[in-house]
Amino acid sequence: MLATLSITALQLALAVLSPAFAVASREQQPLGVDHTATQKRVTWDEHSLFIDGKRLFVFSGEVHPWRNPVQSLHLDVLQKLKAAGFNAVSIYFHWGVVEYERGVFRWNEIFDLQPFLDAAKEAGLYVIARPGPYVNAETTGGGFPGWGTRVEGLWRKSNKNYTEAYKPFVREFGALIAKNEITKGGPIILVQVENEYSGFGDGIEDFEYEWELLQDFKDSGITVPTVCDDAWLGGHFQSVDIYGWNSYPLGFDCSHPEVWHSAPPDYFYNLYNSRIRKHGPKSILELQAGGFDGWGGAGYDACGKLIGPEFERVFYKGMYGSAVKVMNLYMAFGGTNWGQLAEPGVYTSYDYGSILREDRRLRDKYYELKLQTQFLAVSPAYLTSTPWQLTESRQIEILKGTRNIVLTVLEDTLDLHTKFYIVRHKYFSKFDSINYRIELKTSIGAITVPKADHTLELQARDSNILLVDYKAGETHIIYSTAELYTWKEIDCFNYIILYGDPNEKHEAAFKVSELKDFSSLDTEEVEWTYQIDNAILTVNFAILEDGDTHTIKFGNTVLLVFCREVASKTWIMDTNPPAIVKGGYLIRSASIEGSHLNLKGDLTQATRLHILATKSVKQVTFNGKDVDTQPATDGWLYVMYTPELPDIKLPELSKLDWKRADSLPEITDSYDDSKWVTASNTYTPNREKPAVKEVLYASDYGFHSGNILWRGHFTASGGEDGFWAVVQGGQAFGYSIWDNGVYVGFWEGDVTTGRHRCNFKLPKSWESGEDHIITILQDHMGLEENWTAATEHFKAPRGIFDYGFNGASPKLVHWKLTGNLGGEKYLDIERGPLNEGGLYAERQGWHLPGFDDSDWKEGSPLDGLKEPGVAFYRTTFNLDVPSGIDYPMAIEYSNSTGSYYRSQIYVNGYQFGKYVNSIGPQKSFFIPQGILNYNGKNTLAISLWAMQGEGAHLNSLDLRILGKVEGGVGEIKNSPAPAWSERKDAY
Ligand code: IPT
Secondary structure, eight states: OHHHHHHHHHHHHHHHHOHHHHSSOTTSOOOOOOOOOSOSSEEEOSSOEEETTEEEOEEEEEEOGGGOOOGGGHHHHHHHHHHTTOOEEEEEOOHHHHSSBTTBOOOOGGGOSHHHHHHHHHHTOEEEEEEESOOOTTBGGGGOOGGGGGSOSOBSSSOHHHHHHHHHHHHHHHHHHHHTBGGGTSSEEEEEESSOTTOBTTSOOOHHHHHHHHHHHHHTTOOSOEEOOBSSSSOOOTTSSBOEEEEOTTTTOTTSTTOOOSSOTTOSSOOOOTTOOOOSSEEEEEEESSOOOBTTOOOHHHHHHHTSHHHIIIIIHHHHHTTEEEEEEEEEEOOBOOTTOBOTTBOSBOOTTOSBOTTSOBOHHHHHHHHHHHHHHTOGGGGGEEEOOOOHHHHHHHTTTOOSEEEEEEEETTTTOOEEEEEEESSTTSOOOEEEOEEEEETTEEEEEOOSSSOEEEOTTOEEEEEEEEEETTEEEEEESSEEEEEEEETTEEEEEEEEOTTOEEEEEEEOSSOOSOEETTTTTEEEEEETTTTEEEEEEEOOSTTOOEEEEETTEEEEEEEHHHHHTEEEEOSSSOEEEEOOSEEEEEEEETTEEEEEEEBSSOEEEEEEOOTTOOEEEETTEEEOEEEOGGGEEEEEEOOOOOOOOOOOGGGSOOEEEESOGGGSTTOOOTTSEEOOOOOOSSSSOOSSSSOEEGGGGTOOSSOEEEEEEEEOOSOOOEEEEEEEOOTTOOEEEEETTEEEEEEOOOSSOSEEEEEEEOSSOOOTTOEEEEEEEEOOOOOOOOOSBSBOGGGOOOEEEEEEEESSOOEEEEEEEEOSTTTTSOSOTTTOTTSOOSOHHHHHTTTSTTOOOTTSEEOOTTTOBSSSEEEEEEEEEEEEOOTTEEOOEEEEEOOOTTOOEEEEEEETTEEEEEEETTTOSOOEEEEOBTTBOTEEEEEEEEEEEEOSTTOBOOSOEEEEEOOOEEOOSSOOOOOOOOOOOOOTTOO
């Protein structure tokens, strides 16, 4: 990704500097498609989307179904998003994996999108479908199929070769979308066409391509609105119904998680410019919610820290300040680049530092986000608000002279002039907090708050939303300096939850017809005044620590003041009437049956839940079990629940009985490569032409992933004493070379090199007439992405550009090559096209369960090899994990310094890890339940490619539990894991 990214950054810069690069000509009009509504369920105006006539904020999170090959786990992810307050999920499709062989679409179990769409519906989420055809997404080819490398001409352009290539895919996927639209009872509400169609290799925004692609999707039956996602506010692809764009304000340098640098101070608020002709709801189709991490990177916890809760507060609130109404967070759950899904820049985990980890546990930032989603969900006034135009000097006036705070005021023009005052730091990357007072324009006049003798505090890396004339149901909040989490009417009371950080002092004022039944449970710490003439109640309070709360009652209003930590761990359940559950790692759902409140959720430790529900509720059940339910003050109920987190026995991988076989017979004298493909092409459709006559590009022969092996057959002229080659495999790739089975040398790979030139001395100089075979084993790190439209970057070859000999030039007989068995006609239909590479073991199917290894020798990957080569290891073990608990597990390596080896993990036949010892950073490889059989036998296989002369071995190999949770979504069905059967034509 580094190389790709620097191109991207450069192009972004170019596009900003030179409009010609981004938009061909301002005069050139986009070709429009007729958008007269063909359906009535999803509509929009300049403010927001409507579903069935009802406005909503579309709060969506990105998930890639194909990055999780266990269909029954999707519901867990989706329920967690729902519980976080999302109302939608956005998905990229992956053309390359379903049409691996041109013209053949394979929707077999793990790649079928239907179960995901059904699970989204079950979880109560809408779906934004983003079918591409191009997606980027740090996946191989950016989602383009490998055979596309042989389709001549520019891609993402109205080049006939390309448009003919994508049309069958658009028909297939378009039909799937059409069938699952909300108009047909499905969850899909929006369709994004193309992806970041923003930077153009030839400088031309191809309106004809846009028009044709849109028309093709419409012809496949799609009727819901179409959207685009411009990479910046460049005004590209405006022929869709709703213009949308992307934003990654902090970039991807996870190695300095404290450094916020890339966003300019005026990043926010100036969202529209003259290039944007479409003024539909402001829509961000990708807003940064984590970061990808590359080979040799900092690891995903660092990305989760860089794009952590502070980022969510500052940047998401910035988006609200810009009146954004459709917002999709990239990623909400990243998943895994299992098989060979990765593009060369990234490794196996695609955790992304998201709110949900790769193993589906929740990060802290999950809870911060919940504060925002719940607030938006109860704030309809926001949906019709637009920002005031405020000069900097006017802002300083309103802030009573305070500088270095930037203020945006959103005003609802349709209702009672509700206002949202959003404050943030001008120098947002600093660590200072600022004290301030602010003049609020309320319905009872301009009021400078706080009126009390203290100031407000804008904490470092924070942003706050102050409310003015906000209607929380029947309660009229004149203003509040504390942020609102939610308000809910339960029985005859209106519960309003405000929050802030401990020790902050806040003030809120309410319109009350008379001061009836005022009480404060802790009057000492809450100061209040009541003005008879205007009937205004003003309360001042400090946010308490440690879960203590203020409860202030007046009339039917119950004001609850929580600290951020407590508010963020409070769950709002949509029972009728609603219920509020304070505490707990995750509460997924609730239902009321008579006097029972049935909660479903996940707990990691003994937890006290504090529950507010309708008064008929007397008894609580948790995950189906009755729990001792005690009444507390003010109608709350207490329950204490101790989850069952039994110890389970895990096998010690290093102590299992391992079998070992050689996986590089290709270097032995007796090896027969007659079934290999002969690299006989002398023409390549690829724009990058080789330096030698013969084309040695793997994709030209149908091999697009995993290890590639080359065998060059030569007759010596005599005197050849050196061999050199230029090999390309993508960043972090490596290769090893043998001459007639004798080791020549290796390239270990590094983070930035995708093409490498070597020059080796041959072990022995050749004698005239001798036959020699040069064997090269190389890694293929995935096809490049094709971020820039009207280019062919994804076609960057994998293989040998150039080679030659020193001393003398032998006669070439031919080159042969192999990748995965069958190439595009891959054999393992169930596990998909990318799961197998070209290692001998993979071609034979040794990674599959049921293979008979009884005549193999004993040997463990911890013993390894004493010489360069590839060994393959197999073992089996049983697991017996009780149901009702969710214990994510990982297989972990430890680093052996200075040792050059590469190793892959196969669990029940699925490749779930690619470890490069000298590069890293990933050592812990999460294996989901469903790939791991939690109740029965598992087959584990490990490949070990020792590159250096003295061989290599693993330091350690462990199966570890990453976390313990009681709960989950119930039974997980194992993904299909067909057993080995004889591969007749395997070689
Ligand atoms: C944006 C892509 O649209 C998305 O597919 C993914 O690659 C993401 O970046 C990074 O994870 S491209 C944007 C950074 C210019």
